[in-house]
Amino acid sequence: MSASRCVRILLTAFVAVICVDVSAKAQPAGANYDESKVPAYTLPDPLVCNDGTKVDSAEMWRQKRRPEILALFETHVYGKAPGRSENVKYEVEKSENAIGGKAVRKQVAITLSNKGKSVTWDLLIYLPRDVSGPAPVFLGLNFAGNHAIHSDPAIRIPKSWMRGGDHRATEAGRGASASRWPVEKILERGYGVATIYYGDIDPDFDDGFQNGIHALFHEPGEKPAADQWGSIAAWAWGLSRAMDYFETDADIDAKRVAVMGHSRLGKTALWAGATDERFAMVISNNSGCGGAALSRRAFGETVKRINTSFPHWFCDNFLKYNDAEGACPVDQHMLIALAAPRPVYVASAEKDLWADPKGEFLSAMHAEPVYELLGAGKFGADEMPPLNKPIMGAISYHIRTGGHDVTEYDWQRYMDVADRFLKGK
Numbered sequence: 001m002s003a004s005r006c007v008r009i010l011l012t013a014f015v016a017v018i019c020v021d022v023s024a025k026a027q028p029a030g031a032n033y034d035e036s037k038v039p040a041y042t043l044p045d046p047l048v049c050n051d052g053t054k055v056d057s058a059e060m061w062r063q064k065r066r067p068e069i070l071a072l073f074e075t076h077v078y079g080k081a082p083g084r085s086e087n088v089k090y091e092v093e094k095s096e097n098a099i100g101g102k103a104v105r106k107q108v109a110i111t112l113s114n115k116g117k118s119v120t121w122d123l124l125i126y127l128p129r130d131v132s133g134p135a136p137v138f139l140g141l142n143f144a145g146n147h148a149i150h151s152d153p154a155i156r157i158p159k160s161w162m163r164g165g166d167h168r169a170t171e172a173g174r175g176a177s178a179s180r181w182p183v184e185k186i187l188e189r190g191y192g193v194a195t196i197y198y199g200d201i202d203p204d205f206d207d208g209f210q211n212g213i214h215a216l217f218h219e220p221g222e223k224p225a226a227d228q229w230g231s232i233a234a235w236a237w238g239l240s241r242a243m244d245y246f247e248t249d250a251d252i253d254a255k256r257v258a259v260m261g262h263s264r265l266g267k268t269a270l271w272a273g274a275t276d277e278r279f280a281m282v283i284s285n286n287s288g289c290g291g292a293a294l295s296r297r298a299f300g301e302t303v304k305r306i307n308t309s310f311p312h313w314f315c316d317n318f319l320k321y322n323d324a325e326g327a328c329p330v331d332q333h334m335l336i337a338l339a340a341p342r343p344v345y346v347a348s349a350e351k352d353l354w355a356d357p358k359g360e361f362l363s364a365m366h367a368e369p370v371y372e373l374l375g376a377g378k379f380g381a382d383e384m385p386p387l388n389k390p391i392m393g394a395i396s397y398h399i400r401t402g403g404h405d406v407t408e409y410d411w412q413r414y415m416d417v418a419d420r421f422l423k424g425k
Helices: 003-019 058-078 183-188 231-246 264-275 303-309 316-321 332-337 357-366 368-373 408-421
Strands: 088-098 103-114 117-128 135-142 192-197 252-262 281-285 344-349 395-400
Touching: 058 231, 058 264, 058 316, 058 332, 058 368, 088 231, 103 231, 117 135, 117 183, 117 231, 135 231, 135 264, 135 408, 183 192, 183 408, 192 231, 231 252, 231 264, 252 264, 252 408, 264 281, 264 332, 281 408, 303 316, 332 357, 344 357, 344 408, 357 368, 357 395, 395 408
Parallel strands: 135 192, 135 252, 252 281, 281 344, 344 395
Antiparallel strands: 088 103, 103 117, 117 192
């Protein structure tokens, strides 16, 4: 490996450590937070096909336009991922009396194999004990290890690369992220919660894609092609492999699974919901650039900044749009539209200007024509709502007080919408 390559890997790992999961901490001098300096832009029309044909029916959306938009995002933004893995093994450890008798806990070791190599992830699941029949579930990746979402001493500690310190998870991290995962509150509402440590799927630093799931599909030293999967697409692919498992588990209703993510994992949740329509609901929490925020606004974090700080997140073709967002054939309202007609929830935070709350709202607003075409109803707003006053429907949005985080307020609103769209199924 060249000296320059080693330096690049070390610098990228350092950036990942200091940024934690809060990209707001990476805000550089000179970032634009002035609405008057947002460049003039024209958004691509999600209901106009590549050949100029206007989409005028749900069938035309399903058969022609939706596949076009999905392919454009694969080619220009996230990269193409492999199909469903056939070489998979599940090892399930189950407790009927977890969290003081409130939950059934399952820890599923998912081992995927290809070309003589294998990788194993731990899928942690809590299910409410007092729900009759298969339970609806919220699924999301976590930043600090499964053991960080709850103080439960039985949760296994991951062995994968971890940000900070000596890059290993320790007992000291147990329950450290519990404020972002109000497990008991979710169980009380009748939902299960499931999570995987995202570093189990792909380590979050620019290692040339030599570790994690990429190593199963590429030869040593081989890098994905310019239109093949970066880390966000790999993490989204991992969420779909969790869904594969859900379809085998009689305790889980695989037709009522909401995929949720925060920050870079909010970008991941949106892409997972676009590529895998088995997810019944899609939730973006403070996902910002490359997630729910319109790239063409160049407000807060920009395409160039995100590609510079995190070159492994997107496919290499996305580099073409550094300081050239208007040349990209898609923008993020089209990503929101790929969830249609399933419910999608976009959430912002007042102080999280790096993630461009207005850009996130506008993406939700501009996805409305697709939802309306498919009979899911209107978004019903052309101005941002007041703080802590959510818009709720097939497209939901709120901006709350506070900063770049996941709070109980966020979770309660997600469950309010899930009560309407998932529990009635």
